[in-house]
Amino acid sequence: MKVMVIGSGGREHTIAWKLAQSEKIDEVICVPGNGGTSKEAKCKNENGDAVEIATREKIDFAVVGPEDPLADGIADRLWNAGIKTVGPKAKGAALEASKDLSKEFMKKYGVHCASSETFTNKDDALTYIQKEGAPIVVKADGLAAGKGVVVAKTVEEAKKAATDMMEGEFGEAGKKLVIEDYLQGVEISVLAAVSVSEEIAKQNKACIKAFLPARDHKRLLDGAKGPNTGGMGAVCPLTDVSEDTMLAFEKNILQPTLRGLIEEKMDYRGFIFFGLMLTKDGPKALEYNVRLGDPETQAVLPMMDFDFAELCLAIMDGTLCDFKMNWKDGFQVAPVAVSGGYPLQYPKGKLITLDSKKIDAIGAKVFFAGASSNEDGKIVTSGGRVLACSAHGKSFEDAWKKAYSALECINYYGMFYRKDIGLPGAAESN
Numbered sequence: 001m002k003v004m005v006i007g008s009g010g011r012e013h014t015i016a017w018k019l020a021q022s023e024k025i026d027e028v029i030c031v032p033g034n035g036g037t038s039k040e041a042k043c044k045n046e047n048g049d050a051v052e053i054a055t056r057e058k059i060d061f062a063v064v065g066p067e068d069p070l071a072d073g074i075a076d077r078l079w080n081a082g083i084k085t086v087g088p089k090a091k092g093a094a095l096e097a098s099k100d101l102s103k104e105f106m107k108k109y110g111v112h113c114a115s116s117e118t119f120t121n122k123d124d125a126l127t128y129i130q131k132e133g134a135p136i137v138v139k140a141d142g143l144a145a146g147k148g149v150v151v152a153k154t155v156e157e158a159k160k161a162a163t164d165m166m167e168g169e170f171g172e173a174g175k176k177l178v179i180e181d182y183l184q185g186v187e188i189s190v191l192a193a194v195s196v197s198e199e200i201a202k203q204n205k206a207c208i209k210a211f212l213p214a215r216d217h218k219r220l221l222d223g224a225k226g227p228n229t230g231g232m233g234a235v236c237p238l239t240d241v242s243e244d245t246m247l248a249f250e251k252n253i254l255q256p257t258l259r260g261l262i263e264e265k266m267d268y269r270g271f272i273f274f275g276l277m278l279t280k281d282g283p284k285a286l287e288y289n290v291r292l293g294d295p296e297t298q299a300v301l302p303m304m305d306f307d308f309a310e311l312c313l314a315i316m317d318g319t320l321c322d323f324k325m326n327w328k329d330g331f332q333v334a335p336v337a338v339s340g341g342y343p344l345q346y347p348k349g350k351l352i353t354l355d356s357k358k359i360d361a362i363g364a365k366v367f368f369a370g371a372s373s374n375e376d377g378k379i380v381t382s383g384g385r386v387l388a389c390s391a392h393g394k395s396f397e398d399a400w401k402k403a404y405s406a407l408e409c410i411n412y413y414g415m416f417y418r419k420d421i422g423l424p425g426a427a428e429s430n
């Protein structure tokens with residue numbers, strides 16, 4: 001089979017690598033891909049319109065990585081062109097693109113989450129904040145490049161955030177606000193495969209299956225300090241998440257979400273990401289993302305002891321309910337290396353040197369993100385989050401040591417990474 005992966009990050013490199021491991025797969029076309037996918041076995045990069053490339057190359061199916069093209073309806077366009085696609089159509093993708101819509105959905109179908117109100121009028125929002133008190137969380141409705149959420153410790157801070165957002169700090173994205181209760185706890189990410197369409201639901205085969213729990217580390221510095229980033233590293237599975245917690249998640253979040261997708265007649269055949277807060281009252285949904293997480297994917301996919309291409313086919317064909325997901329024993333640790341200065345200003349085009357033989361001997365895998373191939377075929381930095389070093393171990397310590405010793409075999413100007421991914425005190429909590 002010839003398949004296509006749309007996107008250019010570390011998540012997409014991981015998806016392409018995992019697909020390429022399948023005996024069913026002969027070629028993976030990455031659109032546009034990155035410096036890592038250009039060198040990955042069975043993979044090649046192509047630039048251009050995904051529908052045009054998919055049609056010309058007669059691909060068997062496409063996997064869409066990021067949320068933006070999904071919200072823009074790329075899955076609708078690919079299916080309309082007769083191309084099977086993993087990734088929800090635009091209606092489902094709106095669950096990430098609008099916080100108001102996703103909260104409405106959660107409430108309608110009884111998904112456990114923080115209580116909230118939506119506002120389009122500034123005075124009403126300020127009155128509500130005054131009445132509710134702090135801490136309180138102010139969220140811009142639309143996509144605001146990860147900056148549209150303010151966890152305010154004081155009423156003043158919340159009012160300022162609401163005023164700034166409504167006065168256009170994030171353009172249209174902040175003209176509508178969701179203001180919600182502050183949840184105390186520790187955060188985890190659960191990714192899941194989803195197979196829902198009207199046709200599949202009619203046959204009683206609509207299905208959602210969660211992967212092993214994982215955790216991202218969003219702050220730049222050790223001890224969950226410093227500014228927020230796109231993610232500084234991930235681990236999978238988690239020793240601090242009990243079976244009871246996962247059962248409560250299944251009952252109060254996962255299954256109600258599936259019911260909602262069916263009732264709303266969505267064509268959602270793809271992946272969903274649950275951002276969860278583990279509170280003393282059980283897990284609560286913070287958000288949906290309509291795709292796999294980045295960098296969670298770099299830690300979760302290597303733990304899969306099954307054929308990812310077959311999983312994709314099951315999602316699209318409506319046979320996910322019969323698909324058996326086996327997982328490796330042990331742990332996967334994937335710290336991310338960034339460009340010095342990230343998440344603010346950082347240099348680009350810096351040569352990345354790596355001792356591949358040593359990294360292979362250690363047993364780690366490098367997934368590239370903000371990295372491209374230059375004219376000489378060398379890999380250079382091109383973004384803030386440059387790569388993740390992902391390693392497996394029978395114990396967490398074993399995986400951790402491998403991932404970090406592999407990072408020591410890599411070098412580029414300004415290279416920076418957290419030294420505590422997965423260690424006690426590293427997780428986001430409040």
Ligand code: AMP
Pocket residue numbers: 114137139149151180181182183184187275286287428
């Ligand atoms: P979101 O984009 O909605 O996931 O929010 C981004 C981050 O803000 C989350 O990862 C949490 O760290 C934090 N956050 C969001 N909602 C809440 C809440 N209700 N209570 C506490 N923290 C929150």
Ligand code: GLY
Pocket residue numbers: 216230231289292293294295296
């Ligand atoms: N790791 C969080 C995200 O993918 O948005």
